[in-house]
Amino acid sequence: MKFNFFSEKGSCNAVLLIYTGGTIGMKEDPEDGTLKPFDFNGILEEVPELRKFALKIDSFAFNPLIDSSDVEPTLWQALAKLIRERYDDYDGFVILHGTDTMAYSASALSFMLENLGKPVIFTGSQLPIGSPRTDGKENLISAVEIATAKDSHGHPMVPEVCICFNSQLLRGNRSVKVNATGFDAFKSPNYPPLATAGISIKYNNSFIHYGYDRRKEFTIHTMLDTRVSVLKLHPGITEQAVRDILLGGGSRAVILETYGSGNAPCRPWFLAIVRDACRSKILLNVTQCQSGDVDMDIYATGRALKDAGVICGHDITTEAALGKLFYLMGRHEDNAQVKTLLEKNLKGEISK
Numbered sequence: 001m002k003f004n005f006f007s008e009k010g011s012c013n014a015v016l017l018i019y020t021g022g023t024i025g026m027k028e029d030p031e032d033g034t035l036k037p038f039d040f041n042g043i044l045e046e047v048p049e050l051r052k053f054a055l056k057i058d059s060f061a062f063n064p065l066i067d068s069s070d071v072e073p074t075l076w077q078a079l080a081k082l083i084r085e086r087y088d089d090y091d092g093f094v095i096l097h098g099t100d101t102m103a104y105s106a107s108a109l110s111f112m113l114e115n116l117g118k119p120v121i122f123t124g125s126q127l128p129i130g131s132p133r134t135d136g137k138e139n140l141i142s143a144v145e146i147a148t149a150k151d152s153h154g155h156p157m158v159p160e161v162c163i164c165f166n167s168q169l170l171r172g173n174r175s176v177k178v179n180a181t182g183f184d185a186f187k188s189p190n191y192p193p194l195a196t197a198g199i200s201i202k203y204n205n206s207f208i209h210y211g212y213d214r215r216k217e218f219t220i221h222t223m224l225d226t227r228v229s230v231l232k233l234h235p236g237i238t239e240q241a242v243r244d245i246l247l248g249g250g251s252r253a254v255i256l257e258t259y260g261s262g263n264a265p266c267r268p269w270f271l272a273i274v275r276d277a278c279r280s281k282i283l284l285n286v287t288q289c290q291s292g293d294v295d296m297d298i299y300a301t302g303r304a305l306k307d308a309g310v311i312c313g314h315d316i317t318t319e320a321a322l323g324k325l326f327y328l329m330g331r332h333e334d335n336a337q338v339k340t341l342l343e344k345n346l347k348g349e350i351s352k
């Protein structure tokens with residue numbers, strides 16, 4: 001479904017609003033009282049303020065609209081293709097998306113979009129846009145403003161994949177959903193906000209990535225290898241559970257969610273399984289802590305993982321680790337090459 005409208009002031013910059021679903025465009029089903037997506041036309045009627053921008057605003061809605069708990073990598077591939085197809089027609093892109101998996105989608109897109117020179121801004125809301133106290137309007141308006149903001153030379157202020165939420169602009173692949181009910185749903189614990197929206201929008205230029213090359217083309221990578229599992233360590237974890245996830249067929253990589261600065265149990269059975277898994281799989285060490293990073297040289301418990309062949313995730317989030325693995329494994333057959341690239345900062349996802 002597609003439609004477009006022009007702002008009252010005629011067209012200057014152009015933005016494509018892409019609606020995938022999520023609370024921002026949901027309303028209550030009178031039959032069972034649950035929130036379900038409604039027609040995207042309703043969103044634009046709810047935000048007449050958008051017409052006041054001197055912008056051309058086009059829209060594209062996916063069909064079906066989904067609660068983001070149903071997001072699959074096929075949506076990321078479709079988003080990447082849509083942005084590639086429309087790249088030359090717009091100054092920026094705003095993706096309306098449910099909050100539950102927004103950090104996963106923003107992370108994955110950051111790897112899939114190569115040499116991105118325009119803003120791709122994810123946003124959504126905690127309350128449907130039709131509710132009197134909705135946070136959706138402000139989030140959407142700020143996202144549109146940021147997606148089309150230019151510096152004095154006419155270059156985009158934020159040529160990155162970001163999340164705009166509750167007056168903050170966060171790097172997509174640094175973001176995590178931290179609050180299920182509050183308006184401050186997202187944080188990027190290991191990286192400063194790229195911008196803050198107050199009376200005006202203040203850009204944190206020194207933290208924004210301006211590394212795209214204007215002479216090179218914008219391209220996309222849509223080959224993803226999704227054979228990744230996640231093992232979250234916890235006291236009392238059983239040998240069988242560790243064996244099933246680390247040695248089970250079907251996965252090519254496992255994200256090991258470890259304690260503190262990358263620590264795990266030193267029990268012989270645990271390390272034997274890890275060593276065994278490292279012979280054929282990629283094991284990536286990501287800390288369960290929100291802030292700080294993995295350093296496998298501090299404690300013997302971390303060093304044992306390093307010696308077994310586990311790769312250091314530094315301060316990557318699990319959300320970004322998943323997208324990075326899908327992307328790298330989709331591009332490279334050779335696990336050794338994937339491991340080398342995992343250690344590198346590709347899209348600002350790790351502090352290294």
Ligand code: ASP
Nearest residue numbers: 022023067068098099100
């Ligand atoms: N369950 C919803 C979703 O992620 C929540 C939201 O949009 O905030 O689609």
